[in-house]
Structure formats: structure tokens, C-alpha cells
Amino acid sequence: MFKFLGITCEQANEICNKAQYNEANFTEKLKLNWHLLVCKVCTLYSKQNNTLTKVYKIKANECRKQKFCLNNKEKELLKEEMKKTSLQ
């Protein structure tokens, strides 16, 4: 009856990764959860994957605050190069 829910561990991993971004659809989530009920290894993988996602989110928050700029010397050099190019 529930044969359509059967997936391999590899497929469960793929869905689990997609689910980290909330982009697994309803059927995929159903298949994943069904698989996790019967597979302890994938349950551990899934738990560890959630931990990694938390770590990546902390990194993402940090990166959002960062602003990258060119220094004045680099800007002056760029202006000179542009002048040369426009004269050619």
C-alpha cells in the first residue's frame, strides 16, 4: 500500500538536502519522513545535516554584515587604466 513512499538512502539524502532550504515538496517530505521512520542511519545523517545547516546559517548571518570595497589606490589605478582605454 505504501510502496510509492519507498526510497533509497541516497534519495533520502538528496531530499534531506533539499529540505534544508525548505524546498522539498509535500510528496518528497512524506517519502523522507517515511524513510526516516525505518532507517536509523539516515535519521542520524538527517540530524547531523540539520546541525550543519545551523552552522551555515550562522556563517550566512555573519557574511550579510560584511561589505567589500576597493581601496583608494586600487580605484586610482582603475581610473588610470580606464583613461588609457578610452584614449585608444
Place this chain on the structure above:
Amino acid sequence: MSETNQPHTLSPDLWVDNYADYLYNYAVVRINNNDLAKDLVQETFFAGLKSAKNFEGKSTERTWLISILKRKIIDHYRKINSKKGQAEIRMSFYDNGENEGNWIEERVPQSWNSETESDIENEELKEQIDKCINNLPEKYAMVFRMKTILEFETEEICKELNITPSNLWVIIHRARTQLRTCMEQNWFNK
């Protein structure tokens, strides 16, 4: 004619002061390589100068320059995408036979140290993530960074890099698999 309907004009003399940082920031967060990002900004300005006569004034100067930079980033992505012989992920699953899709015994995930959860704000951990991301093949690192660190929408990344959503998910899956191994070896089970 209202001011908003006026065609936009180009002022190349002001590009560096007005847009260099914006373009540099745009490039560096995507490719995570300062020197290459600087080169792309310079190439964008040069390309802008060369094609200035084609500027129709329909978009702002900044939007027009960004569209040039986007094409440069796609070119870079295509270049790294065509490179062969890059690090391949170690297979974790049987790829044929009756066990196809099941874990290979020696690749089964192992439990991590118990303090893992409480340690995730650690500064050294963030440094280790950077190292692991930088060890990824460039293509994987770029897509992973855009999706996970910059938190772009799937559609946006696919449009920017001219890839399909299935391509994206394959790359994300491979990147996360490699990152997991790297983090496990260098942090969680060190």
C-alpha cells in the same frame, strides 16, 4: 516630459567613484576571489566603455553595468564548469546491484562528539567552514555559497548562472556531501 521618462545617460568619468565598490561587492560575494573580482570589475568598465555607443538609456547606468558584470560572471562560471578532472565526491552509496542506493558500510555516518551542538558559535568553526568551502571544486563552492551563505532564491541562481534547478540541486547535494566529510574530519570528529 517628466524627469523619470528622460533617457538615462552615461558618465564614464564617474564610474569608478560611483559604482566600483558596488560592482566589486557584487562580484566578490559570488566568486569569493578578491583578485578575480577586481579583474571582473575592471573588465566590466572596459566593456562598458567599448559598448557605450549601444547604451539606449532605458536602464540606469548602474543596472547596465551590472548586466555586463553578470555576463562576465556567467562566462567565468562556464569556464570553471567545463574544467575536467576536479575533485570528485567519494561515493557513499552502492551504485548498482541489489544494494543500489544503500549506504556503503564504511561510509555510514558516525556519531559526532557530544558538544557539537553547543559549539556551533565557535569562531574557529567558522574559519573551518571557510576552509572546507574553499576546498570544494570552484563550481560547487560558487553555487553552494550563493544558495546557502548568500541565501539567494533557486530561481535567481539558475537565472544568473544559466543552469536548471535540477543542475542546481545536484551541485548542492554534492557540495554538502563533500563539506560534511570535510567538517567531520576537521571539526566534528577531530
